[in-house]
Amino acid sequence: MLKPGMFTLKLFLIESNLIEGIYILVYQITSVIIGFLTGVFSGIFGIGGGLVSTPLIRILLNVPPIIAVGTTLPVYVPTAIAGGYTYYKERLINYKALLWCSVSGIIGVIAGAYITKFISGHYLLLGTALVILFTGIKFLKRNPNELSAGQENLQTRLNFIITGFVSGFLGGLLGLGGGFLMIPLFVQWLKMPVRESFGTNLIVVALISLPGSIIHYYLNHIDILVVITLILGVIHGGYFGSRLALRLKEEKLAKGFGVLLIVVSLYFAYSEILSMRL
Numbered sequence: 001m002l003k004p005g006m007f008t009l010k011l012f013l014i015e016s017n018l019i020e021g022i023y024i025l026v027y028q029i030t031s032v033i034i035g036f037l038t039g040v041f042s043g044i045f046g047i048g049g050g051l052v053s054t055p056l057i058r059i060l061l062n063v064p065p066i067i068a069v070g071t072t073l074p075v076y077v078p079t080a081i082a083g084g085y086t087y088y089k090e091r092l093i094n095y096k097a098l099l100w101c102s103v104s105g106i107i108g109v110i111a112g113a114y115i116t117k118f119i120s121g122h123y124l125l126l127g128t129a130l131v132i133l134f135t136g137i138k139f140l141k142r143n144p145n146e147l148s149a150g151q152e153n154l155q156t157r158l159n160f161i162i163t164g165f166v167s168g169f170l171g172g173l174l175g176l177g178g179g180f181l182m183i184p185l186f187v188q189w190l191k192m193p194v195r196e197s198f199g200t201n202l203i204v205v206a207l208i209s210l211p212g213s214i215i216h217y218y219l220n221h222i223d224i225l226v227v228i229t230l231i232l233g234v235i236h237g238g239y240f241g242s243r244l245a246l247r248l249k250e251e252k253l254a255k256g257f258g259v260l261l262i263v264v265s266l267y268f269a270y271s272e273i274l275s276m277r278l
Contacts, residue, residue, distance in 0.1 A: 030060055031229035035075070038230065039237020042076075043083035044245040045257055046183055046198025049076060050171075051132050053230065055268040058125065063223060065125045065272070069116065070221025073172075074213040075230045080206030082238030087199025090246065094192060094200045100157055101164030101182065101200075105208035108165040112172025113215035124173075125272045131170070131181075132265035138184050139258030155190050163190070164204070171205075172212040198245065 034056045038049040050072040058068035087093060116124060167182035182204065186197035216222050 027061065028225075028229050031057070031226055032233040034060065035230035035233025036237035037233075038075070039079055039082060039234040039239075040241035040244070041237075041257070042079045042202065042234075043086070043238045043241020043243070044248075046083070046087075046201045049079045049234070050128075051135065051261060052264075054125075054128055055132070055264055057226060057230075059268070059271060061226065063226065066116065066221050067223050069124055069128070070216035070219070071223045071226050071230075073113075073209050073216055074222065074227050075234055076205050076209040077213075078231050079234045079238045080202040080209075082235045083242040084199060084202035084206065086239065086242035086246070087195070087202060090195075090199070092193075092196045092199035093203060094155075094196055096155065096157075097160050097163075097186070097190075097192070097200050098203055100160035101167070101204045102207040104161040104164035105168030105171075105182075105204060106211050108168025108170075109172035109208045109212040110215060112169040113212040113219075115173055116216070116221070117219055119173075126269060127173075129265045129269035129272065132261050132268065135181075135184070136258045136261030136265060138188075139261065140255055155192065159190055164208070168208045168212075171208065172215070195245070202242075 034053055037056070038053040041047065041052050042049040053072045053075060054068055057063055057071060058065065063071065084093075163182060163185045167185065170181055182201050183197050186192040186201065187194055192200070213222070
């Protein structure tokens with residue numbers, strides 16, 4: 001027979017375990033939702049997803065800055081596969097770009113991921129916010145008439161190698177898939193059709209994210225539980241987003257996405273600066 005004090009303690013422990021269980025459940029559901037939203041945006045715009053997932057897991061899941069950077073990379077593989085398959089079926093993959101951007105991108109992402117070992121997590125996340133802001137402005141300033149015309153003479157092996165390396169390096173450094181830079185380079189510099197650049201970038205992201213993920217895992221920058229829950233949402237979101245991209249008007253989506261990126265980047269930068277002062 002339990003004494004009154006022991007009975008009260010038992011109730012307290014039960015309630016504590018219940019509260020902890022609810023917290024864990026909410027945490028995991030939030031992670032799955034973040035994954036789904038990441039997949040949707042990746043499927044629509046052909047971006048790896050770090051532009052969405054990195055700030056959201058930092059803000060909503062309250063993970064350390066460097067973990068927020070590292071955890072996003074392994075999620076790009078299922079994101080890219082889920083979304084890229086739809087573009088593949090529609091023959092919207094540039095295989096020449098896929099080959100050379102993947103080779104140079106892998107080298108770039110390894111170099112970028114390794115350098116994070118010597119850079120402060122807060123400053124790294126501030127850099128991510130600036131990149132997101134830059135990308136949002138680029139989407140808003142797109143000229144559809146200028147970007148729709150393909151120019152094969154610009155799509156050379158050397159240009160693809162440069163595009164892949166630069167995108168991979170910054171992707172590994174900032175924990176982004178590289179699409180934030182690769183897509184603007186594809187479309188504005190190499191004059192690839194927009195949807196083709198989206199589809200090609202998704203597949204490149206899947207390939208160049210693997211070595212970067214290994215480096216971040218070796219440096220203990222990855223939360224495996226968050227990765228698993230993100231993937232549960234990403235797979236469905238990526239397929240849904242890519243199907244949606246083939247039906248909706250591209251320019252309106254791009255401008256809306258640009259506005260969203262600018263808002264996210266400003267809030268993200270404000271949050272990091274505030275946390276650095278505390």
